[in-house]
Every structure is written in structure tokens, then in C-alpha cells.
Amino acid sequence: xxxxxxxxxxxSIQEGxxxxxxxxxxxxxxxxxxxxxxxxxxxxxxxxIRSNEREKHSGRLRVTLDTSxxxxxxxxxxxxxxxxxxxxxxxxxxxxxxxxGEGTQLTVNP
Amino acid sequence: xxxxxxxPSNKVTEKGKDVELRCDPISGHTALYWYRQRLGQGLEFxxxxxxxxxxxxxxxxxxxxxxxxxxxxxxxxTIQRTQQEDSAVYLCASSPHVNxxxxxxxxxxxxxxx
Numbered sequence: 001x002x003x004x005x006x007x008x009x010x011x012s013i014q015e016g017x018x019x020x021x022x023x024x025x026x027x028x029x030x031x032x033x034x035x036x037x038x039x040x041x042x043x044x045x046x047x048x049i050r051s052n053e054r055e056k057h058s059g060r061l062r063v064t065l066d067t068s069x070x071x072x073x074x075x076x077x078x079x080x081x082x083x084x085x086x087x088x089x090x091x092x093x094x095x096x097x098x099x100x101g102e103g104t105q106l107t108v109n110p
Numbered sequence: 111x112x113x114x115x116x117x118p119s120n121k122v123t124e125k126g127k128d129v130e131l132r133c134d135p136i137s138g139h140t141a142l143y144w145y146r147q148r149l150g151q152g153l154e155f156x157x158x159x160x161x162x163x164x165x166x167x168x169x170x171x172x173x174x175x176x177x178x179x180x181x182x183x184x185x186x187x188t189i190q191r192t193q194q195e196d197s198a199v200y201l202c203a204s205s206p207h208v209n210x211x212x213x214x215x216x217x218x219x220x221x222x223x224x
Contacts, residue, residue, distance in 0.1 A: 031211065041199065042114075043153075043215040088152055096166055096208050097143070100152040 006089060006101040014109050019076040021104040023089030030092045032065055034074050037086045079108045114216035116202050122222045123192055131187045131219045135204030142185050143203040144177060160208050192223045
């Protein structure tokens with residue numbers, strides 16, 4: 001079963017707007033990662049936040065982590081049509097595997 | 111350098127047939143992972159390799175699924191007696207070692223069982 005749960009399941013915004021996606025998880029983690037997937041194929045790693053970090057930035061991406069609430073958010077600022085994709089959070093619980101959520105489908109309309 | 115490659119990119123098979131899916135990891139990556147992604151869903155972990163050994167096979171959904179890795183390089187995921195519920199995209203990823211932060215994913219193999 002999936003540990004992570006993202007919401008919303010789908011998000012549609014206009015170019016230039018900000019997009020926020022949320023992820024919740026159930027167990028203790030070493031880190032939480034966000035991945036992007038275009039057209040249902042390979043995933044691309046976007047950003048990683050460790051359990052002792054609260055916020056991290058990378059370009060137009062901002063990730064927050066609240067370990068007390070077991071939740072994370074991914075903010076994409078000044079969105080572009082090219083940001084249209086599915087976004088997944090994945091938790092590393094210290095083992096060998098990543099546990100992925102169900103994903104948020106983001107559509108950015110030109 | 112080259113990324114993770116998978117073949118075939120698409121596979122259509124009939125129920126009951128066996129299929130083999132191949133993954134070529136990034137050169138030098140000792141850890142290799144297989145995931146399954148059903149339509150509209152997240153990724154399910156299947157199995158991982160550290161070198162040629164598979165310490166964790168707990169994600170394999172049934173005994174029809176098996177995987178091997180040779181030469182600390184290419185890996186093959188085999189599904190025997192395929193069923194319609196096996197239809198999914200099978201994704202392979204590799205990382206420099208098991209505890210590495212980032213996994214690098216291949217483009218996946220889309221399997222359709224008729």
C-alpha cells in the first residue's frame with residue numbers, strides 16, 4: 001500500500017500562477033523527495049528534504065516538511081505550461097526502497 | 111553519460127504468456143530497483159538489488175514474478191503466466207549505492223496483457 005497521499009489529485013491553473021501540492025505520510029522518515037513524471041513514463045528527481053529540515057528551495061520550487069504533522073508541501077511559483085506533469089512525493093524510511101504517493105496531476109494552461 | 115535504459119518500451123502479450131523486461135542501469139551504480147505503476151496510480155516497489163543480490167523481494171506480488179541481475183549491471187524482470195492485472199508500466203531505477211539519496215529512473219516498459 002502507498003504511504004504517501006497527495007492532494008489535490010488534480011490541479012489546473014493558469015500560467016504565471018503558483019501551484020501548491022501536499023503530501024502526507026504515516027511513518028518516521030529519513031527524508032522526503034518530490035519527483036515529476038511526464039506522460040506516465042520516467043520520473044525525474046526534483047528536490048529532497050531531510051527529516052531535520054523544515055524548508056528547502058531550488059529555483060522555482062519550495063518544499064516544506066512538518067514532521068510533527070507528517071506532511072510536506074511542494075510549491076511551484078510562476079508556473080509555466082511546461083510544468084504540466086504528475087508530481088509524486090516519495091518517502092525514504094531508512095530502508096532500501098522509496099514509498100510513493102498517488103501523485104498530483106498538474107495542468108498549467110497557457 | 112547514458113541514463114537508465116529499459117527495453118522494450120512497449121510490450122503487448124496474451125494472457126498466460128511469459129514476458130521478460132530488461133533494465134540497463136547507469137554504469138557504476140550498484141543499486142537497482144524495480145517498481146510497478148498501474149494506470150493513474152503511484153509507484154509500487156517490487157524488488158531491489160545491491161550488486162547481484164536481492165535482499166528484499168517482499169514487494170513481488172506473486173511467485174509469477176522474479177528478477178535477476180548479472181555482472182552488477184543489467185537486470186531482467188520476468189513475469190510468468192501473465193494476467194490482465196499485470197498490465198502496468200514497469201519502471202527501473204538505479205543509484206550509486208543503496209543509501210544514496212536519489213534514484214535515477216528509466217523511461218519504463220508499458221506492458222499490456224490482453
